[in-house]
Amino acid sequence: MAEDKLTTRAEDFSEWYNQLVIKSDLADYAPVRGCMVVKPYGWALWENITSWLDKEFKATGHVNAAFPTLIPMSFFEKEKDHVEGFAPELAVVTHGGGVELEEKLAVRPTSETIIGHMYSKWVKSWRDLPILIVQWGSVLRWELRTKLFLRTAEFYWHEGHTAHSSAEEAKEEMYRILDIYERFCLEEAALPIIKGTKSETERFAGAHTTTSIEAMMWDKRALQSGTSHYFSTNFAKAFEIQFLNKDNVLQYAETTSWAISSRIIGAMIMVHGDDQGLVLPPRLAPVQAVLVPIYKNDAEKAKVMEVADRIFMELKAAGIRLKMDDRDNVSSGFKFNDWEMRGVPVRVEIGPKDVEKGSVALARRDKPGREGKTFVPQAGLDSAVSGLLVEIQDSLLKRATEYRDANIHDPKDYEELKKVVQDGWAFSYWCESRECETKVKEDAKATTRNIPFNQPETEGTCIVCGKPSKRKVYFAKSY
Amino acid sequence: MAEDKLTTRAEDFSEWYNQLVIKSDLADYAPVRGCMVVKPYGWALWENITSWLDKEFKATGHVNAAFPTLIPMSFFEKEKDHVEGFAPELAVVTHGGGVELEEKLAVRPTSETIIGHMYSKWVKSWRDLPILIVQWGSVLRWELRTKLFLRTAEFYWHEGHTAHSSAEEAKEEMYRILDIYERFCLEEAALPIIKGTKSETERFAGAHTTTSIEAMMWDKRALQSGTSHYFSTNFAKAFEIQFLNKDNVLQYAETTSWAISSRIIGAMIMVHGDDQGLVLPPRLAPVQAVLVPIYKNDAEKAKVMEVADRIFMELKAAGIRLKMDDRDNVSSGFKFNDWEMRGVPVRVEIGPKDVEKGSVALARRDKPGREGKTFVPQAGLDSAVSGLLVEIQDSLLKRATEYRDANIHDPKDYEELKKVVQDGWAFSYWCESRECETKVKEDAKATTRNIPFNQPETEGTCIVCGKPSKRKVYFAKSY
Numbered sequence: 001m002a003e004d005k006l007t008t009r010a011e012d013f014s015e016w017y018n019q020l021v022i023k024s025d026l027a028d029y030a031p032v033r034g035c036m037v038v039k040p041y042g043w044a045l046w047e048n049i050t051s052w053l054d055k056e057f058k059a060t061g062h063v064n065a066a067f068p069t070l071i072p073m074s075f076f077e078k079e080k081d082h083v084e085g086f087a088p089e090l091a092v093v094t095h096g097g098g099v100e101l102e103e104k105l106a107v108r109p110t111s112e113t114i115i116g117h118m119y120s121k122w123v124k125s126w127r128d129l130p131i132l133i134v135q136w137g138s139v140l141r142w143e144l145r146t147k148l149f150l151r152t153a154e155f156y157w158h159e160g161h162t163a164h165s166s167a168e169e170a171k172e173e174m175y176r177i178l179d180i181y182e183r184f185c186l187e188e189a190a191l192p193i194i195k196g197t198k199s200e201t202e203r204f205a206g207a208h209t210t211t212s213i214e215a216m217m218w219d220k221r222a223l224q225s226g227t228s229h230y231f232s233t234n235f236a237k238a239f240e241i242q243f244l245n246k247d248n249v250l251q252y253a254e255t256t257s258w259a260i261s262s263r264i265i266g267a268m269i270m271v272h273g274d275d276q277g278l279v280l281p282p283r284l285a286p287v288q289a290v291l292v293p294i295y296k297n298d299a300e301k302a303k304v305m306e307v308a309d310r311i312f313m314e315l316k317a318a319g320i321r322l323k324m325d326d327r328d329n330v331s332s333g334f335k336f337n338d339w340e341m342r343g344v345p346v347r348v349e350i351g352p353k354d355v356e357k358g359s360v361a362l363a364r365r366d367k368p369g370r371e372g373k374t375f376v377p378q379a380g381l382d383s384a385v386s387g388l389l390v391e392i393q394d395s396l397l398k399r400a401t402e403y404r405d406a407n408i409h410d411p412k413d414y415e416e417l418k419k420v421v422q423d424g425w426a427f428s429y430w431c432e433s434r435e436c437e438t439k440v441k442e443d444a445k446a447t448t449r450n451i452p453f454n455q456p457e458t459e460g461t462c463i464v465c466g467k468p469s470k471r472k473v474y475f476a477k478s479y
Numbered sequence: 480m481a482e483d484k485l486t487t488r489a490e491d492f493s494e495w496y497n498q499l500v501i502k503s504d505l506a507d508y509a510p511v512r513g514c515m516v517v518k519p520y521g522w523a524l525w526e527n528i529t530s531w532l533d534k535e536f537k538a539t540g541h542v543n544a545a546f547p548t549l550i551p552m553s554f555f556e557k558e559k560d561h562v563e564g565f566a567p568e569l570a571v572v573t574h575g576g577g578v579e580l581e582e583k584l585a586v587r588p589t590s591e592t593i594i595g596h597m598y599s600k601w602v603k604s605w606r607d608l609p610i611l612i613v614q615w616g617s618v619l620r621w622e623l624r625t626k627l628f629l630r631t632a633e634f635y636w637h638e639g640h641t642a643h644s645s646a647e648e649a650k651e652e653m654y655r656i657l658d659i660y661e662r663f664c665l666e667e668a669a670l671p672i673i674k675g676t677k678s679e680t681e682r683f684a685g686a687h688t689t690t691s692i693e694a695m696m697w698d699k700r701a702l703q704s705g706t707s708h709y710f711s712t713n714f715a716k717a718f719e720i721q722f723l724n725k726d727n728v729l730q731y732a733e734t735t736s737w738a739i740s741s742r743i744i745g746a747m748i749m750v751h752g753d754d755q756g757l758v759l760p761p762r763l764a765p766v767q768a769v770l771v772p773i774y775k776n777d778a779e780k781a782k783v784m785e786v787a788d789r790i791f792m793e794l795k796a797a798g799i800r801l802k803m804d805d806r807d808n809v810s811s812g813f814k815f816n817d818w819e820m821r822g823v824p825v826r827v828e829i830g831p832k833d834v835e836k837g838s839v840a841l842a843r844r845d846k847p848g849r850e851g852k853t854f855v856p857q858a859g860l861d862s863a864v865s866g867l868l869v870e871i872q873d874s875l876l877k878r879a880t881e882y883r884d885a886n887i888h889d890p891k892d893y894e895e896l897k898k899v900v901q902d903g904w905a906f907s908y909w910c911e912s913r914e915c916e917t918k919v920k921e922d923a924k925a926t927t928r929n930i931p932f933n934q935p936e937t938e939g940t941c942i943v944c945g946k947p948s949k950r951k952v953y954f955a956k957s958y
Contacts, residue, residue, distance in 0.1 A: 028597065030547045031554075032584060033575075037597055040542035040612060047543065063519035064526065068509045068633055069548070069586070069617060070570070075510075091549070092574040093586065096512075096632075097621030098567055105511060107548070107572065107586070117510055127808065133519060137616070138548060142576030153575075154547055329606065 006341070008275045013219045014147075020269060021148045024278040024342050034146040034153030038262070041342065044286035046156060046262060050136065052188055052284075053158065053260065056180045062132040062160065067114050069137075070105040075113035079238040082112065085205025089141040091153075107140040112206065112231075112257055115161045116239030123243050123253060129165045130173075134158050149266035150223075150479055157261035163241055163253040167232065170254035171209075174230040177258045178211050181226040184260070189268055190281040190396035191215050192404050193225060194474065196450030199437055204257075208232035214449045214474065216404040217270035220424050222449045222476040225267050228258035266479075271400050276368050278343030281396050282389035288321040289385055290339045294332050294351035307355050311348065311381060318382035320389070340365060345392050346385055354378075366392050366399075408474075417463050417475065421446035425476040429469035431462035439464055440475055449474040485820070487754045492698045493626075499748060500627045503757040503821050513625040513632030517741070520821065523765035525635060525741060529615065531667055531763075532637065532739065535659045541611040541639065546593050548616075549584040554592035558717040561591065564684025568620040570632075586619040591685065591710075591736055594640045595718030602722050602732060608644045609652075613637050628745035629702075629958055636740035642720055642732040646711065649733035650688075653709040656737045657690050660705040663739070668747055669760040669875035670694050671883050672704060673953065675929030678916055683736075687711035693928045693953065695883040696749035699903050701928045701955040704746050707737035745958075750879050755847050757822030760875050761868035767800040768864055769818045773811050773830035786834050790827065790860060797861035799868070819844060824871050825864055833857075845871050845878075887953075896942050896954065900925035904955040908939035908948035915943035919954055928953040 006023060007015045021027050026042035038046065054064070070093060076083040086109045093105040108114070119131060140154045149155075160177060164170040178195055185191040193213040203210040207229040215225045233252040236242070241253040272279040282288050293308040295301040308324065315322050323344075325335050332349075339347055349361040360381060364372035376384050408427050409420040417426045421444050430436060430448065437448055451473045462469045485502060486494045500506050505521035517525065533543070549572060555562040565588045572584040587593070598610060619633045628634075639656060643649040657674055664670040672692040682689040686708040694704045712731040715721070720732040751758040761767050772787040774780040784805070791803050802823075804814050811828075818826055828840040839860060843851035855863050887906050888899040896905045900923050909915060909927065916927050930952045941948045 028600070031551060031593065031596055032547045032549050035547040035549065037547070038545040040544045043544045044542065046545075063523065065519045065522045066517040066525075066617070066635065068511045068514040068516070069619065070511050070514065070633070072510060088577055090574075090576075091572045091584075093570045094573045095569075095571040097569075097623070105570070114510065118507065118516055121507070138545070140548065144576065154549070156545065 006275060006277060009218060009273075016273075016275075017270060018148070020273060020277055020341075026265065026278070027148050029148070032153075034143055036148050036152045036154075038156070041286060042265065045265060045280070045284060048284045048286065049184075049188070049264065050158070053180070053184060054134075054136075056184070057134050057158075057160070060176065060180070062134050065133045065135060066137070067111055067118065067135060069108055071108050071111070071114045073104045073106055075117065076106065078113065079206045079235060082206035082238075086110070086141075089143070091140050091142055109139055109141045110257075111135060111139075111159055112161065112235055113239070116235045116241060116255070119161075119163050119253070119255075120240045120242070123163060123241055125244050126165050126246055129163055129243060129253065130169065131163045132160075132173075133162070134160045147266075149262055149269070151263075155261050155263065157259050160256070160258045162256045163236070164255070165243065165245060165251070165253065167254050170232075170256050171230050174209065174211060174228045174256050174258070177228045177256075178213065178226075181213050181228070181258075181260060185213060185215070185225065186397065188281065188283045189264065190393060190400060191225065191264075191267055191271055192397060192401040194450065194452050196452035196474070198227075198450055199432070199448045199473070201434060201437060202448060204229045206231065206234055208234060212450050215267050215271060216407060216425065216476075217267070217479070218273070218403075219270070220407050220476075222425065222474070222478040223263070223267050223270070224449070224478065225264055226258070226260040229256060231255045231257070272366075272396055273343070274368070276337070277341030279365055279396070280343035280345060282345040282393045285343065285345055286321065287323045287339075287342070287344045288389055289315060289323075289346040289348055290344045291315070291322065291324045291348045291350070292332060292335050292339075293324075293326060294349060300352045303355050304350055304352060307378065308350050311350065311360070311378065314382050315348075315385060318386060320382070320385055336363075340368065346388055348381075348385070362388060364388065364392060366395055411463065414463055418444040421475050421477060425449070425474050426463075427472055427474055428463040429460035430471070430473040431465055431467040431469050432471070432473075433462075433465070436462055436464035444475075446475045446477050449476050449478065485754060485756060488697060488752075495752075495754075496749060497627070499752060499756060499820075505744065505757070506627050508627070511632075513622055515627050515631045515633075517635070520765060521744065524744060524759070524763060527763045527765065528663075528667070528743065529637070532659070532663060533613075533615075535663070536613050536637075536639070539655065539659070541613050544612045544614060545616070546590055546597065546614060548587055550587050550590070550593045552583045552585055554596060555585065557592065558685045558714060560713075561685035561717075565589070565620075568622070570619050570621055588618055588620045589736075590614060590618075590638055591640065591714055592718070595714045595720060595734070598640075598642050598732070598734075599719045599721070602642060602720055604723050605644050605725055608642060608722060608732065609648065610642045611639075611652075612641070613639045626745075628741055628748070630742075634740050634742065636738050639735070639737045641735045642715070643734070644722065644724060644730070644732065646733050649711075649735050650709050653688065653690060653707045653735045653737070656735075657692065657705075657707045660692050660707070660737075660739060664692060664694070664704065665876065667760065667762045668743065669872060669879060670704065670743075670746055670750055671876060671880040673929065673931050675931035675953070677706075677929055678911070678927045678952070680913060680916060681927060683708045685710065685713055687713060691929050694746050694750060695886060695904065695955075696746070696958070697752070697882075698749070699886050699955075701904065701953070701957040702742070702746050702749070703928070703957065704743055705737070705739040708735060710734045710736070751845075751875055752822070753847070755816070756820035758844055758875070759822035759824060761824040761872045764822065764824055765800065766802045766821070766823045767868055768794060768802075768825040768827055769823045770794070770801065770803045770827045770829070771811060771814050771818075772803075772805060773828055779831045782834050783829055783831060786857065787829050790829065790839070790857065793861050794827075794864060797865060799861070799864055815842075819847065825867055827860075827864070841867060843867065843871060845874055890942065893942055897923040900954050900956060904928070904953050905942075906951055906953055907942035908950070909952040910941035910944055910946040910948050911950070911952075912941075912944070915941055918943055923954075925954045925956050928955050928957065
């Protein structure tokens with residue numbers, strides 16, 4: 001895997017990314033336009049992501065269910081904005097079982113429509129609400145320019161779809177989920193993110209409000225890493241989700257939907273990765289530590305492997321996700337590079353001298369080279385490694401937060417804004433008009449990312465037109 | 480849910496099944512021909528099934544991965560038998576992103592082809608083998624006559640796909656998986672199954688050997704509940720999966736594939752269910768026990784709920800999957816019927832008298848009515864309920880095994896065979912010729928289910944043609 005040198009980020013960030021995804025064994029190109037194969041190493045990472053989220057969703061009263069992959073085309077017509085947003089991206093099934101279908105079916109690009117249809121059957125009374133359902137799976141959008149994990153025709157995700165009896169409750173749900181996403185990013189993925197509200201033009205097709213979490217990549221472009229939408233009664237009206245309220249009056253339900261996709265893996269790659277390869281946050285890494293025994297002959301091997309096997313059992317027993325790399329057809333140097341490429345947080349090296357001294361060498365992935373290498377006693381190694389994993393996790397978040405904050409600017413005028421968004425984000429007052437937003441897009445190729453919930457106490461003037469403005473927004477180039 | 484009376488099994492077994500799936504809240508009909516919506520209760524059951532299997536697969540060295548949902552049509556042409564078997568059942572995507580596709584894509588009916596294509600890229604040397612990959616998801620086959628869980632156009636499953644360097648190793652894998660399936664059925668689903676080899680006509684399209692597990696339903700028809708296939712080099716040749724062996728000679732890989740689908744839920748319904756509804760084996764039941772507080776007025780309610788809440792916490796702490804049914808808009812009788820319909824193994828009733836006596840009533844789902852009801856002390860209830868769950872699990876397997884064994888016949892001649900397969904299975908010597916198999920199918924509408932691994936020590940003569948026969952086979956009508 002790691003034989004060829006990786007292009008550096010400074011040379012060509014996009015090429016670095018493309019090479020890294022393949023070399024780190026996360027994914028491969030599929031023989032279907034724009035699709036990917038998520039390889040076992042990438043899928044193990046995705047399973048760690050999904051299992052944390054699934055646990056949190058269940059702890060907050062959500063349940064999982066499964067709706068069909070194929071959706072009748074007529075369903076998309078029912079919500080005007082939704083069909084405009086998704087119709088151009090659909091993959092369409094026209095034939096089934098050898099005959100042409102009377103009604104064409106779309107491979108789902110998202111499931112608001114078919115789930116809305118089912119909710120209209122299931123919801124009759126206020127007692128049937130709320131419905132808090134999550135679906136795990138994949139969806140398909142016919143993207144023209146694709147990039148593994150970041151933008152593929154088929155991608156993996158969860159989509160939450162909830163129905164409530166009041167607007168307040170539905171909005172609370174939208175924010176509750178965004179908070180779960182924030183905790184996931186901070187605690188698990190070590191991704192500092194900014195929570196906020198999307199502008200009208202950046203909203204999900206059919207939504208009343210779209211909230212998002214936005215992260216800054218190494219190249220300082222923004223990546224929308226999760227969204228949570230409040231639909232008001234838009235979808236309930238389109239799909240007739242009505243219920244008798246406590247006063248026995250027929251009322252439309254209030255709905256939400258929300259998602260984090262396999263794109264989040266792209267974010268982790270682009271925030272933490274370095275010129276040696278992937279750097280995975282310990283809490284999500286499929287392999288948290290790799291044990292590399294080092295020896296030159298059979299006598300050394302016997303001596304080293306005895307200790308290596310014992311240490312392997314000890315670390316395993318401590319709950320550390322562990323691999324022993326005892327391949328005999330590659331050099332130690334090759335192994336080091338290989339596991340660095342795969343982003344394994346900690347490497348434990350044991351050679352004949354370590355056996356004599358009762359020590360091992362620990363190498364931190366987040367600090368390659370001498371700086372990250374220490375020699376520690378074999379006794380108590382389990383707690384040393386566990387402690388180091390916590391330290392690395394914290395350090396990744398701290399580093400990414402500092403990097404982001406150092407690259408968010410407060411331009412003094414429009415000229416400066418146009419300049420800073422070429423290599424960073426601008427955090428500026430904006431009048432929230434579509435005109436000013438479009439002007440920035442045309443002049444500087446930057447879009448509004450979100451209007452963060454955290455706002456300064458003062459008001460200001462729009463950086464584009466100078467009109468009074470109540471809230472600041474992030475402008476940035478984005479993926 | 481449980482308001483209308485369920486049709487009894489004796490009246491109309493098929494109608495009983497259809498009603499039960501809906502009334503027990505497992506699934507619903509989707510607005511897409513032949514597809515189903517798996518509702519949260521059904522999906523929770525499926526998650527319990529999949530998590531046990533996933534753990535076993537991982538413990539035996541398997542890893543998960545994800546391949547595209549869409550497969551180029553040309554891939555199906557590469558294996559002659561495979562295309563014959565699947566082409567008539569494909570759903571075909573002809574348009575994507577608003578334009579007609581140059582190459583049509585099929586929604587996957589199974590993934591041997593696209594996975595074979597990827598393996599040919601990944602496998603170069605014997606060191607790359609074995610590959611032991613499992614994919615979890617759904618597949619689509621354009622079925623004309625559908626029935627929820629048993630036969631739907633889209634269904635849920637895992638598909639294991641492995642590649643090995645020798646035929647022996649691949650065959651071992653096929654049997655290893657069948658053993659895992661057997662343990663799942665016996666230990667978890669309480670389904671007695673028979674392991675064996677399928678006849679040539681009943682083989683998977685493209686397989687060298689298909690093994691299966693077969694279960695007997697309440698109506699005595701057979702249900703193929705899982706399959707494990709050995710492909711020899713058929714798919715490796717079609718997809719060019721070749722590797723340099725230890726002698727540096729280019730060689731084709733040996734492959735297998737295997738699956739259990741959401742159909743297994745249909746098997747559990749039809750084996751354990753009764754005229755009151757679903758009966759779920761405790762080890763897989765999403766809800767193992769339901770707590771029903773019983774009271775007539777607020778004073779009683781206060782007294783009863785205090786104890787009910789305490790018991791709820793105790794049982795929860797003991798790891799029992801538990802629901803408290805404190806709905807105040809339905810009667811206790813309604814609640815009893817409702818949870819019986821959903822197949823919850825144990826019901827715990829607490830009324831004012833129970834509070835006084837320090838007791839509760841326990842009702843077993845597998846023995847409805849007085850027979851299954853006991854009064855036990857509140858003290859030590861956690862171990863009483865845990866013990867009862869084990870007893871119910873064992874009892875379900877024992878009952879199903881006895882039922883099956885009582886309905887397997889050893890007909891003395893062909894005339895008797897034709898008769899017994901109308902209401903049971905025949906276990907008979909067979910010459911393994913296609914002619915005799917076809918004759919039984921035409922004369923009695925029964926097919927060969929499998930040639931079990933467990934065989935009598937003696938040989939015999941074919942029940943159809945009288946020629947010498949080495950092995951007995953099961954003949955039965957099937958789903």
